Amino acid sequence: MTATIIDGKAFAAGIRARVADHVTRLKEESGITPGLAVVLVGEDPASAVYVRNKGRQTVEVGMNSYEHKLPAETSEGDLLALIERLNADPAVHGILVQLPLPKHLNADLVINAIDPAKDVDGFHISNVGLLGTGQKAMVPCTPLGCLMMLRDRLGDLSGLDAVVVGRSNIVGKPMAQLLLGDNCTVTIAHSRTKNLADVCRRADILVAAVGRPGMIPGDWVKPGATVIDVGINRIPAPEKGEGKTRLVGDVDFASAVEVAGAITPVPGGVGPMTIACLLANTLTACCRAHGLTEPEGLTA
Numbered sequence: 379m380t381a382t383i384i385d386g387k388a389f390a391a392g393i394r395a396r397v398a399d400h401v402t403r404l405k406e407e408s409g410i411t412p413g414l415a416v417v418l419v420g421e422d423p424a425s426a427v428y429v430r431n432k433g434r435q436t437v438e439v440g441m442n443s444y445e446h447k448l449p450a451e452t453s454e455g456d457l458l459a460l461i462e463r464l465n466a467d468p469a470v471h472g473i474l475v476q477l478p479l480p481k482h483l484n485a486d487l488v489i490n491a492i493d494p495a496k497d498v499d500g501f502h503i504s505n506v507g508l509l510g511t512g513q514k515a516m517v518p519c520t521p522l523g524c525l526m527m528l529r530d531r532l533g534d535l536s537g538l539d540a541v542v543v544g545r546s547n548i549v550g551k552p553m554a555q556l557l558l559g560d561n562c563t564v565t566i567a568h569s570r571t572k573n574l575a576d577v578c579r580r581a582d583i584l585v586a587a588v589g590r591p592g593m594i595p596g597d598w599v600k601p602g603a604t605v606i607d608v609g610i611n612r613i614p615a616p617e618k619g620e621g622k623t624r625l626v627g628d629v630d631f632a633s634a635v636e637v638a639g640a641i642t643p644v645p646g647g648v649g650p651m652t653i654a655c656l657l658a659n660t661l662t663a664c665c666r667a668h669g670l671t672e673p674e675g676l677t678a
Contacts, residue, residue, distance in 0.1 A: 381605070381638035384527055390650035393526070393676065394439055397657045400673045401440040404664070412664035413442035414472040414498065414656075415464045419457065419483065420450035425476045432474075435653050441660060444470060450480050457483060458491050465493040471667055472498035472660035495667065498659040500552065509555050509678075516659055517678045521553040523651025524585060524606045525560070525678060531604055531640050532583075536561040541578055543567045543594065543628070544587030549608050553585055556678055574598075586628035596633025605634055605641040608648050 404410050414436050418429045429445065436443040446460060457475075464473050473496045479485050489497070494504040500518035508515035528535060540562040544550035550566060557564045567577045569588065578584055578598040586594050587608035599605060609628030618624065627644030635641055642648055658676040665672045 379601075379636070381635045382531075382640040383635075384531060384606075384640050384642045384647060386523075386527065386642055386647040386650045389527060389530070390523075390654035393651070393654040393658060394435065396673065396676065397654075397661050398439040400661055400676075404661075404670070405440065408668065408670065410664065410668055410670075411440070411442050411469075412472070412660050413444060413470045414474065414660045415444040415446065415467075415470045417446045417448065417457070417460065417464075417473070417475045419448045419452050419476070420480045422476075422478065425478075429476055432653055432656065435657060436660075439657055441657065442469065452480075452483075454483055454487070457488060461488065461491045465491075465496065470496065471664035472496055472656075474499050474656065496663055498656055498663055500659070501547070506547070506552070509552060512559060515678075516663065517556065518548060518552045519652045519655040519659060520549050520608060520648060521556050522655045522659070522678060523648060524553060524608065525556045526655070526675075527606065527642065527648075527651065528583060528604060529560070535583070538562050538582040539565075539580055540583040540585070541565045541567055541581035542585045542587065543571075543574070543578065544585075544589075544608070546587065549587040553587065553608075557583070557585075559678065584629075588628050590628055591626045592628070592630040594629045594634070596630060596635075596637045599629075599634050599637045601637050602639040603637075605629055605638045606648060607631070607642050607644055610644060610649060 433443045464470050473492050489501045494502045500516045505515045540557045542554045545568045554564045575598045585606045591611035607627035607629040612623045615622045615624040625645045
């Protein structure tokens with residue numbers, strides 16, 4: 379049995395199309411255009427590419443994109459002043475500060491300066507608390523994308539055994555909260571978990587988010603389980619030539635694909651969903667700001 383491959387690229391394209399339709403309706407019926415502000419401090423090359431992609435996709439779905447590129451030596455005071463201006467700007471519905479920030483800036487302080495209603499990354503302490511208590515929150519983009527793919531694949535998730543390997547604030551913890559919200563029985567495991575292989579083997583839903591290439595082999599996967607691989611790890615690929623690399627996930631794909639019922643590939647699985655869900659979150663924030671009906675199927 380070979381697993382069904384969950385095509386994140388195609389799924390993300392579908393999400394973006396639904397966002398674009400809703401944005402068109404918003405403009406026609408209410409004269410409102412959702413706006414996303416992205417703040418990039420410094421010259422991190424990976425972040426710069428990511429910000430460029432976000433800007434392009436924001437415009438493609440009909441939203442306004444506001445990019446703020448600041449030099450690496452920008453002071454905390456200047457960055458906080460910019461966030462304050464964006465918080466007060468009614469044309470901006472979503473604010474995202476690209477991480478990682480240069481070392482001299484306190485990321486927690488910066489994130490918690492964003493208006494929680496505009497925090498489309500879902501990292502503000504208020505949104506973390508709202509999600510943890512089952513209230514309406516802005517939800518982190520990557521876990522939201524994973525949840526959408528799981529619902530699409532499995533329908534009702536009630537009663538399923540879910541194991542999340544990884545306990546980061548960005549993926550592991552919010553992913554567990556979302557699965558709890560959909561009535562799964564949830565275990566958060568990590569590198570220190572005893573008998574990690576046995577814990578993974580009982581999962582109907584296995585979410586890997588540890589950042590270790592190929593850490594989870596196929597014999598840790600329950601036959602027929604749905605495997606969501608959040609890991610994006612760059613490893614040497616000498617077969618492609620000297621100095622070349624390739625991307626792999628936290629799951630050993632070749633062995634897991636023979637056991638799982640469905641699995642996300644790396645690349646082309648969870649990755650494309652992150653920006654699609656960022657756009658969905660910006661649309662949701664805009665609708666909430668104006669007291670309008672939220673887009674269906676694009677929130678947790």
